[in-house]
Structures are given as structure tokens and as C-alpha cells.
Amino acid sequence: xxxxxxxxxxxxxxxxxxxxxxxxxxxxxxxxxxxxxxxxxxxxxxxxxxxxxxxxxxxxxxxxxxxxxxxxxxxxxxxxxxxxxxxxxxxxxxxxxxxxxxxxxxxxxxxxxxxxxxxxxxxxxxxxxxxxxxxxxxxxxxxxxxxxxxxxxxxxxxxxxxxxxxxxxxxxxxxxxxxxxxxxxxxxxxxxxxxxxxxxxxxxxxxxxxxxxxxxxxxxxxxxxxxxxxxxxxxxxxxxxxxxxxxxxxxxxxxxxxxxxxxxxxxxxxxxxxxxxxxxx
Numbered sequence: 391x392x393x394x395x396x397x398x399x400x401x402x403x404x405x406x407x408x409x410x411x412x413x414x415x416x417x418x419x420x421x422x423x424x425x426x427x428x429x430x431x432x433x434x435x436x437x438x439x440x441x442x443x444x445x446x447x448x449x450x451x452x453x454x455x456x457x458x459x460x461x462x463x464x465x466x467x468x469x470x471x472x473x474x475x476x477x478x479x480x481x482x483x484x485x486x487x488x489x490x491x492x493x494x495x496x497x498x499x500x501x502x503x504x505x506x507x508x509x510x511x512x513x514x515x516x517x518x519x520x521x522x523x524x525x526x527x528x529x530x531x532x533x534x535x536x537x538x539x540x541x542x543x544x545x546x547x548x549x550x551x552x553x554x555x556x557x558x559x560x561x562x563x564x565x566x567x568x569x570x571x572x573x574x575x576x577x578x579x580x581x582x583x584x585x586x587x588x589x590x591x592x593x594x595x596x597x598x599x600x601x602x603x604x605x606x607x608x609x610x611x612x613x614x615x616x617x618x619x620x621x622x623x624x625x626x627x628x629x630x631x632x633x634x635x636x637x638x639x640x641x642x643x644x645x646x647x648x649x650x651x652x653x654x655x656x657x658x659x660x661x662x663x664x665x666x667x668x669x670x671x
Contacts, residue, residue: 391649392498392507394526394565398546399539400513403532403572404428406612408510409436411530413621414641416468418654420505423460424470425450425494427522428512429481431473437619438464446474451521452483454493456501465621469504484517491517492562495525506652515550523554524562530648532572532606533587535580540587543569551598568648569601573608604644611637 393411395404408424416422426433427447434446443461450459450471460469484490498507511522523529533543547567554564571584588601606612615625615637626637635643645654 391505392509392525392527393530393648394509394511394522394528395530395532396511396519396523396550397513397531397533397543398515398519398550399542402513402534402539403606403612404513405432405436405510406616407530407532407570407572407606408508409433410612410615410622410637410641411644412468412506412508413437413465414623414645414654415506415508415652416465417621417624418652418656419467420652421467421503422469423501423504423507424468425507425509425522426471426473427509427518428473429475429478429518430512431476433510434470434472436616437468437470439470440464442472446472448475448480450497451480451490451494452487454497456497480521481517484521489560491520491524491557492560494521495562498525506649515546515553519550520554523550523564524557526565528565528648529567530570531567532570534573535571535575535583535587537579537583540583543587544590547599564598567599569599570644571601571605574605575608602644602647604640604647606640606644607634609634609637 395408397404405428412422412424424433425447439461441462444458446459450456459471461472462469501507509522509525511519531543531547533539551564551567557564569587571587574580574584584605611626612622615622618625622637623641628636642654645652
């Protein structure tokens, strides 16, 4: 299954969400590939690399093949295609190549080595974002529960889905989009925005957009785990006695809802007897 994390607004948490979701799936025993399809290659350095491939995203997109593009991270079962287009040449190539937007989709269709492929995209509409969106089986969009982000999700997401709808006639239908309330704080305003999103019908896209019940709270654990370069479910395993769920509990709940066929609960069982890690204290 291919999951693309996308938003037409930058800074909403796409990279952190992609990295942590991939880390949990890999730790659960699923061979997982992440693809950094953002000109700002944050995901490419999120986890340490054990070996680096000769090429990355540019080769994958233009050649339509994963050969010589897959690097290995330090996390078992987790590989990555790094972003290697600092000058933004890929945008222009996609724009002027007839099948440019769907060539990566074709390459990943033939990639049978992974149970899950997760794609991180740039926070703006354009050919590079289209590349990731059109490769996906499903789309995942983090939405910080503040009014500007909610408006951009409603406006930008609808525009993106409508603009790319004709691509189904080229064999690249747009996948179902799941919205995730992300970095949820305890304010009344955040709760009101979240409730409004859940009640929205999203115009003509009803049935194409679902707001997940899972909520990712605004806690320091996600930032600390990123600094330590480890998946957040391994960083914050145990609660502090507060009502906010741990990062481990939140990520397990997300996978249960988004990917009900995936068995990730074995992670929790294994960790009960595992050596304590950073963040457990």
C-alpha cells in the first residue's frame, strides 16, 4: 500500500507524521519504504543512514525505476529514497513530460519488496506534489486545529482533488483522503475547529474526504524524538499520569484506524519486555 502525506499548506507536520508512521510500521515487522518528495529534504535526514544509494528521487521520478535509488536507514525494515533535487529541476521536468506526474506511480507499482510505501510531499501545490499524490492508494493530511490551517485544508484540498480528478483517465485515480487533527492543544478554539472539520461535508468531495477520529496531541515528545532521530513510539512509551495519551498509544490508534489490516499491536507487546530507551524515564 502507498500512503502519501500531503497538504497545500507548509509547516503542518507532514514530515514528522510520515517518519513516525513509517517507523512504527517498520518496527512492527513490515518492510517499509519512505520517499522524500520535498525540495526541502528534511525526511532524508530524519533517521541516520546505514548506506546511501547512488541516486534518489530525481532518478526514481525520471527513469520510472527504483534501481539504484533506495538507501538503507539505521532502523530495521525501513529504507528511504532521499530527495536529491536541491535546484528544483524535477518540477520543470514533470511539467514538460507528458507522463511526468504518473511515472513514479508506475515505478512503485512494480516495487513488490515493501508492504508499505510512504511519501512525504512539499507544502504547496505544484508538479512535485502531484507526483506524490498521484502515486498513492490513500492520502493523509495533518491539520493543525487552528482556523487558517482548517481553511487551507478545506480550500486547498478541494482544489487539489478537483484539479487532479481527470488523471483517472490516465490510470492514476486520486486516492481517498484522510484528515488528521494534528498538534491538538487543550484550547476551546482548537476543539471548535476540530468539531467544525468533522461536521463539514466538503462540497462535492463528500465520500472522498474522511476526518479521522484519532487526534495527535500537541506534546513535546514528537520534537524530542525528532532530535534524537528515533520513532516517537519508541521515545515516549509510558505515560506521566496525565490524561494525554502517550505518543506510542496515539500512533497505535492511528494505524488501527487508518490501516485496520496492519497488525502493529505486537510492538506494544514486545516493548513490555524490551530494554528501556531514551524518553522512558
